[in-house]
Amino acid sequence: MRFTLSFNSVATSFFCTTTITPAIPVITTTLLKQCRTVIQANLVHQQILVQGLTEMATDLIGAYIACDAPGQAISMLERLAPSHSTVFWWNALIRRAVRLGFLEDVLGLYRKMQRHGWRPDHFTFPFVLKACGELPSFLRGASVHAVVCAKGFESNVFVCNAVVTMYGRCVWHDHEKQAQIHDGYEDVMVKDVVSWNAMVTGYSQIGRFEDVLALFKKMRENNIELNVVTWSAVIAGHAQRGHGYEALDVFRHMQVCGSEPNVVTLVSLLSGCAAVGALLHGKETHCYAVKCILNLEGSDPGDDLMVINSLIDMYAKCQSSKVARMMFDLISPKCRNVVTWTVMIGGYAQHGEANDALELFFEMLGQENLMKPNAFTISCVLVACSRLAALRLGKQIHAYVLRNQLESVMVFVANCLIDMYSKSGDIDAARLVFDNMKQRNAVSWTSLMTGYGMHGRGEEALLVFDEMRRAGWVPDGVTLVVVLYACSHAGMVEQGIKYFDSMSKEFGIVPGVEHYACLVDLLGRAGRLDEALKLIEDMPMEPTPIVWVALLSACRTHPNVQLGEYAASRLSELESENDGSYTLLSNIYASARRWKDVARVRSMMKHTGVKKRPGCSWVQGKKGTATFFVGDWSHPLSRQMHVILEDLIQRIKAMGYVPETSFALHDVDDEEKGDLLFEHSEKLALAYGILTTPAGAPIHITKNLRVCGDCHAAMTYISKIIDHEIILRDSSRFHHFRKGSCSCGGYW
DNA sequence: TTAGGGTTAG
Numbered sequence: 001m002r003f004t005l006s007f008n009s010v011a012t013s014f015f016c017t018t019t020i021t022p023a024i025p026v027i028t029t030t031l032l033k034q035c036r037t038v039i040q041a042n043l044v045h046q047q048i049l050v051q052g053l054t055e056m057a058t059d060l061i062g063a064y065i066a067c068d069a070p071g072q073a074i075s076m077l078e079r080l081a082p083s084h085s086t087v088f089w090w091n092a093l094i095r096r097a098v099r100l101g102f103l104e105d106v107l108g109l110y111r112k113m114q115r116h117g118w119r120p121d122h123f124t125f126p127f128v129l130k131a132c133g134e135l136p137s138f139l140r141g142a143s144v145h146a147v148v149c150a151k152g153f154e155s156n157v158f159v160c161n162a163v164v165t166m167y168g169r170c171v172w173h174d175h176e177k178q179a180q181i182h183d184g185y186e187d188v189m190v191k192d193v194v195s196w197n198a199m200v201t202g203y204s205q206i207g208r209f210e211d212v213l214a215l216f217k218k219m220r221e222n223n224i225e226l227n228v229v230t231w232s233a234v235i236a237g238h239a240q241r242g243h244g245y246e247a248l249d250v251f252r253h254m255q256v257c258g259s260e261p262n263v264v265t266l267v268s269l270l271s272g273c274a275a276v277g278a279l280l281h282g283k284e285t286h287c288y289a290v291k292c293i294l295n296l297e298g299s300d301p302g303d304d305l306m307v308i309n310s311l312i313d314m315y316a317k318c319q320s321s322k323v324a325r326m327m328f329d330l331i332s333p334k335c336r337n338v339v340t341w342t343v344m345i346g347g348y349a350q351h352g353e354a355n356d357a358l359e360l361f362f363e364m365l366g367q368e369n370l371m372k373p374n375a376f377t378i379s380c381v382l383v384a385c386s387r388l389a390a391l392r393l394g395k396q397i398h399a400y401v402l403r404n405q406l407e408s409v410m411v412f413v414a415n416c417l418i419d420m421y422s423k424s425g426d427i428d429a430a431r432l433v434f435d436n437m438k439q440r441n442a443v444s445w446t447s448l449m450t451g452y453g454m455h456g457r458g459e460e461a462l463l464v465f466d467e468m469r470r471a472g473w474v475p476d477g478v479t480l481v482v483v484l485y486a487c488s489h490a491g492m493v494e495q496g497i498k499y500f501d502s503m504s505k506e507f508g509i510v511p512g513v514e515h516y517a518c519l520v521d522l523l524g525r526a527g528r529l530d531e532a533l534k535l536i537e538d539m540p541m542e543p544t545p546i547v548w549v550a551l552l553s554a555c556r557t558h559p560n561v562q563l564g565e566y567a568a569s570r571l572s573e574l575e576s577e578n579d580g581s582y583t584l585l586s587n588i589y590a591s592a593r594r595w596k597d598v599a600r601v602r603s604m605m606k607h608t609g610v611k612k613r614p615g616c617s618w619v620q621g622k623k624g625t626a627t628f629f630v631g632d633w634s635h636p637l638s639r640q641m642h643v644i645l646e647d648l649i650q651r652i653k654a655m656g657y658v659p660e661t662s663f664a665l666h667d668v669d670d671e672e673k674g675d676l677l678f679e680h681s682e683k684l685a686l687a688y689g690i691l692t693t694p695a696g697a698p699i700h701i702t703k704n705l706r707v708c709g710d711c712h713a714a715m716t717y718i719s720k721i722i723d724h725e726i727i728l729r730d731s732s733r734f735h736h737f738r739k740g741s742c743s744c745g746g747y748w
Numbered sequence: 749t750t751a752g753g754g755t756t757a758g
Contacts, residue, residue, distance in 0.1 A: 158749055194750055197751040228752080231752085233751075235752085266753090312754095313755070338755080342754095411757085414757090415756080415758075482758070
């Protein structure tokens with residue numbers, strides 16, 4: 001049996017020793033190796049001082065670093081005379097700071113060691129350069145590169161590779177300085193396949209695949225063979241940019257070239273399949289993984305889990321959440337890691353199964369082997385909250401984010417919070433999150449603008465847009481979609497047209513089909529149907545379904561049977577299974593009292609197997625969420641809800657409200673139609689909200705489809721006589737009903 | 749000591 005001395009047993013004899021014996025340095029070394037806490041290291045330190053064992057100083061520094069006490073290690077190092085052996089410890093300190101991501105500390109230590117007379121060696125530079133590669137500008141990395149050359153390290157292959165890696169990473173961060181970065185890369189004297197791959201990665205990440213090809217050519221000229229890392233880097237680059245099919249092409253090419261894929265290749269490839277919803281290719285990759293990668297003798301379980309996580313993610317993103325869940329359930333809870341949980345939660349959240357996402361999140365929190373959610377998990381949960389407009393839970397998650405300081409390290413967490421608050425009806429809270437952000441990116445700005453647009457606060461959206469440009473951000477295609485959307489939902493027609501016309505000239509963005517769809521929507525909502533049609537006819541590309549849906553919706557809001565029929569027929573040529581378009585057309589006929597045509601649309605739906613999604617509304621109450629379908633009186637509070645609604649309808653009728661019976665799609669008399677309207681899900685939700693919401697507090701209602709015109713009119717009247725603001729989110733935007741008017745101003 | 753990877757937001 002092996003006998004090992006514990007720290008305590010050795011320490012007891014050591015600290016009781018009063019005379020110096022030859023055994024003491026040996027015991028000290030043993031103790032230093034066993035130190036796990038700063039207190040233990042301090043105890044040994046005191047004994048070293050008592051015994052005068054100055055030769056033990058470097059071992060002590062090592063113990064302090066191992067115990068994660070860099071301050072003590074640095075103060076000891078500063079008191080030592082520079083030597084080769086002590087550079088090792090500076091390097092160890094710098095390596096630790098790099099691992100922990102403390103970039104400024106890395107550079108501080110690098111400067112400090114030189115100030116105290118130490119010279120960085122061929123171990124120091126790779127660490128420092130790695131930290132420089134993480135910085136947003138390449139200038140500091142370039143200055144370290146200059147030192148590398150000045151000190152004569154340009155012939156060391158490790159240092160040179162680190163220099164190229166640094167430049168490769170800077171390519172991702174500093175697109176505008178690419179030429180200078182490229183010059184720096186060219187200046188490096190020694191290049192082996194590692195450094196070539198570093199640059200291949202850099203160009204792949206920003207989508208400069210023509211530069212990647214040029215590098216391939218140069219590699220061939222230099223007799224450097226592309227290896228699995230080279231191919232994986234290019235596949236990952238395509239996948240991260242959402243170009244899954246290109247990733248698959250590269251993968252095929254790689255196989256033709258005889259390079260064997262590994263775990264990393266498959267993970268990147270699956271990410272590409274997931275990005276484009278390529279289920280069949282994903283399944284093929286799954287088969288390949290089972291045959292050639294997973295559970296092989298000697299394979300790393302961590303690597304296997306990474307592939308399985310990617311498979312779950314791929315299935316979930318390819319609309320196969322049931323298969324994803326089967327795989328998730330097959331992994332023992334002990335073997336799952338935080339990513340396993342996150343991909344499953346995210347898969348649910350993004351594909352309309354937000355309740356399942358939240359259920360799984362709570363299951364994760366209840367795990368025996370405490371599974372701590374990370375910033376990605378929290379983002380997925382916030383997406384689920386946004387989908388459900390679950391403001392109460394969203395606020396709790398926000399508190400978790402603040403407690404764990406997740407928003408300060410991860411910009412995208414704060415972006416998710418902006419999205420959650422604005423989609424849950426509290427745009428002012430979204431603004432507060434935005435204002436408190438220490439760092440923002442383009443998504444932060446556009447998320448806030450989208451929020452203002454959804455709430456009909458177009459002027460504020462445009463103010464944010466101006467602020468964004470003043471802050472130096474260059475708008476992209478998505479930003480302009482958001483600008484046009486905001487104009488459209490606030491009735492700012494002329495401003496919208498102006499922005500659309502100036503896109504190419506002022507922002508260098510060629511309008512895409514999504515921008516044309518926004519403009520059709522903008523003109524359509526404003527009732528300028530002829531101009532909207534003319535725009536579609538003059539578009540330089542073929543209209544997609546969203547363009548025709550925009551026109552069809554406008555024909556419902558501003559009744560036009562003929563144009564509506566035309567839009568619907570063009571839409572059905574492209575997309576025959578859109579239940580929303582059938583409903584819109586049926587509504588157009590109903591408002592013109594063309595009941596035979598209504599019946600014809602119904603029979604077409606039956607014939608083609610298209611089912612109308614039932615209207616569904618929900619209210620976030622104190623005791624959870626209450627969900628209502630049309631005509632659903634099964635709730636325990638139904639009786640009271642009925643009484644409230646009857647009373648309200650009578651009172652608003654006296655104020656001039658006339659039920660808009662064209663929204664009841666049945667060929668029955670008007671009185672009966674009024675009853676049908678009475679049962680719409682949003683009215684039931686409102687009655688429930690009035691019953692359960694404290695006086696003066698807003699009632700938050702969410703509807704899966706667009707709000708019915710009659711319900712909209714009724715809520716406008718009702719908001720005059722109740723002591724609540726009604727905040728209603730439908731599938732298109734927010735409506736804030738206050739004191740007899742709605743924030744949408746008719747642009748819904 | 750150096751190269752490639754899974755989870756996120758407009």
